Amino acid sequence: MNLKFHNKKITGILTVLPENEVNFDDEIDNYDCSRGQSMKLKLIMGYGKRRVVKKGTTVSDLCVFGMNYLFDNNLLKKDEVDAMILVTQSPDHFVPATSHIIHGRLDLKQDMICLDINQACSGYPIGLNQAFMLLEQDEVNKVVVLNADIMSRKVSVKDRGSRPLTGDAAAITIVENDSSDNIIYGTVNLDGKGADALIIPAGGFKMPSTSETAELKTDKSGNSRSLDHLVMKGDDVFNFVQKEVPPMIENLLDKAGSDKDEVDYYMFHQPNKFMLKKLADKMGVSHEKMPYNIVENFGNSSGVSIPTTITYNLGEKLLTNSFLICLAGFGAGLSWASLLMEMGNLDFCETIDYTD
Template sequence: MKTTFYGKKISGIVTLLPETEYTFEDDMKYNNLSEKQNRKLQKTMGYDRHRFFKPDTYLSKVAIYGLKLMFEKKLLIKDDISAIVVSTSTPDYLMPATSNLIMSELDLDNSVFCMDTNQQCAGFVNGLLQAFMLLNNDNMKKVVLITGDVMVRNPDRSNTSGYPLSGDAICITIVENCDKKLPIYYHSIVDAKSYDALVFPGLGFREITPEDKIRFSSEKYSFNNNLNSIHMDGQAVFQYVMQDVPKYINETLELAQTNKDDLDYYFFHQPNKFMVDKLAQKIEVSENKVPSNVVTFYGNSSSSTIPVCICHNVKDTILKNNYRSMLAGFGAGLSYSGIVMNLGEFDFCEMIVTNF
């Protein structure tokens, strides 16, 4: 899918982080790897620390806290909200939508449009797509895009496959119309035949057969026999990011009629430092333009890694400056979604550590 929007902007981002933080140094005590193996893993993948919400924390609880704080700080006026879009893989309930729960708690007007979407790694970019489409309608003021998960409950610190890269963060992004009619280019690809490279087999309504149990606990998924957790074929995901994603990035640049060197920043989804750095090399872009430090400080927060990346790296300068940027999410699906747009002159860009 390729499309173009005009006259839209991101006016601010608030990143909400858990207070519980684990360092890789401390995590090393819980696994069976030697110190040399741990240090190699740390250096290659960029692990240093990550944060997790408490077991009794749920998405709407954090989002409501964040929005009320924004009301108090005059970052957002309640009556300016025309829509709430929630991008998450961990909704409060299967029914109703988590966006409805947030709307109810904030006592918003019943004309506010609410929707949830489950897009994982591309959740932020596809959430922006939904926001842009909503803003094309008459009388729309601001769309609140909420991204993030509460995926890790009581983490298994001995798991050297998925645990070191995991992390929680919930982001609130405000999207609205603007007078500047600058184009925003959106491009997405879904390679659905490879869906099982990243899969969460448990907790759905599809019956897990004995054959499925054998398949999902195979070497392909690091012998992971817990169906209520993410199963990743690491080699398949890495090959996808190295072989297919660079092609899709170039197609997005072609759509935008933009030379890759003309962009100021590439804010990519952050599976780990190694993969993002390798992707920068593949597309032949300076690593200075491709921040890869999110997992180092916060872990991989799925649909929130891009706004976390923006907040961590340019939260001070983006208030005054304007950056021609690419935002790209890739992974689960397997899918890719990319946007080329101007980012800047934000009203706010904050990172807040919560007590959740």
């Protein structure tokens, strides 16, 4: 589906990273393969350092910390927030919505909208789409898009396919109406037939967690995990990304009347370094325009890897400059979504550490 939004803009992006850092080299002995194989995978996939939450830290903790940082530094005022959207697949509870918990902890006004959106890898552009639509309402002038996940809590310590990549993070993006005559182009696509390519089988109402679902079992690749853990069919996900993402971006650029070379940066979800390099090559985009340095420094935090890519690679540049940026997320669902927009002259664009 093609989307188009008029007179909307991003005015600030804040990434919140857990202070707790884990190094791949310290976990090599957990995996059922030789040290040599592990080091080869490290080079190819971009295994390195990743940020993960400590036990007891939740999505609402990361978001509240980041919001209070903005309030305390006069980057955002409480009474300005007319709507708040939380995009996550790791909520604090089944009930109530985690955005409501965040609302209460921040003591925000009652006359506002709070929504939870259950999306993962493509969640950042999907959350922005929803924010742009809310801004069509006369009484909505500023929307806060929270994107946060702590999936490290759901990955087996003996899963070398997912464990070395998975990190945690939260991002806060401020979206407002814009008086200039700008247009934002977007796309959203999904294929629910591939839903089992990235799935946590147990823990929901279909298969409640039990002692049986917690039992570790080893697959043919030597990964040990339980039904309570994240299961990823790596080959299926890789093939899906290589097949679906390039035509999505071609379609997006065609609708916008833009050429791929006109785009300054392709800020994409970062599953791993190998996948991003292959994707850039297939699209004919230089590696400089499509950064792939987030996983090796912070880990794959699902959709939050997109705003992390922006704050880490552009940071202060976006405070005084403007760039044509293409955003794209792809993965669990299966879903894939993108946005093309002019972004710049932000009020803030930075990365901070969460401390409890």
